[in-house]
Amino acid sequence: MTVSRETDPLEKYAALIRKWNPVINLVAPSTLDQVESRHIADCLQLVTISAKARGPWLDMGSGGGLPGIVLAIRRPDLPVTLLESDKRKGSFLRTVARELELTNVQIISERIESARPLFSSNISARALAPLPLLMSYVHRHLDPRGRAWLMKGRNWQSEVEEARKIWSFQLNAHESHTHPGAAILELTDIRYA
Numbered sequence: 001m002t003v004s005r006e007t008d009p010l011e012k013y014a015a016l017i018r019k020w021n022p023v024i025n026l027v028a029p030s031t032l033d034q035v036e037s038r039h040i041a042d043c044l045q046l047v048t049i050s051a052k053a054r055g056p057w058l059d060m061g062s063g064g065g066l067p068g069i070v071l072a073i074r075r076p077d078l079p080v081t082l083l084e085s086d087k088r089k090g091s092f093l094r095t096v097a098r099e100l101e102l103t104n105v106q107i108i109s110e111r112i113e114s115a116r117p118l119f120s121s122n123i124s125a126r127a128l129a130p131l132p133l134l135m136s137y138v139h140r141h142l143d144p145r146g147r148a149w150l151m152k153g154r155n156w157q158s159e160v161e162e163a164r165k166i167w168s169f170q171l172n173a174h175e176s177h178t179h180p181g182a183a184i185l186e187l188t189d190i191r192y193a
């Protein structure tokens with residue numbers, strides 16, 4: 001998957017990340033030259049594997065909008081909510097939504113654990129929290145028939161083992177093509193064990 005220059009809104013998004021990053025630290029400064037090849041490409045994998053997803057989508061702890069903004073750009077048919085407690089990141093996300101004319105995006109600047117439950121059909125999170133804690137966030141905001149898409153690093157198997165001590169769920173792990181050993185965990189039927 002490549003991001004073509006100039007015409008693609010993803011390229012405008014990458015430019016906004018580069019512009020704001022010195023002020024807000026949206027991605028690690030050491031990865032700023034890899035916004036497209038690392039961060040956006042990582043999120044485009046989620047867009048591909050979730051192609052059949054329908055209904056409202058919630059991205060928790062969106063930060064600079066990864067993967068929520070990428071998803072909103074590529075899936076204009078989905079209403080996408082970005083839940084991010086950091087007010088400055090919220091300002092950045094509002095700027096991106098306005099400049100890219102993303103009419104399917106809503107931003108909520110609250111904490112995940114105190115925001116009113118959203119009962120979303122889909123939930124994503126990237127680099128947010130260890131899986132056992134993340135599951136409690138997902139459980140609060142996911143429709144019981146919904147699907148969670150959790151982007152985890154190479155420790156994902158041990159995180160799943162830990163989470164299964166508290167939670168029961170169906171798991172489909174999609175291997176990452178951008179980060180060796182990492183995976184996107186697709187979870188359904190989430191309940192207390």
Ligand SMILES: C[S@@+](CC[C@H](N)C(=O)[O-])C[C@H]1O[C@@H](n2cnc3c(N)ncnc32)[C@H](O)[C@@H]1O
Binds near residue numbers: 060064084125128
């Ligand atoms: C490490 S960053 C990852 C951001 C983005 N998902 C990414 O992959 O670049 C985690 C983000 O989650 C937000 N966050 C952490 N805990 C949160 C909470 N309890 N409620 C809302 N946002 C939270 C932080 O403000 C931060 O922007």
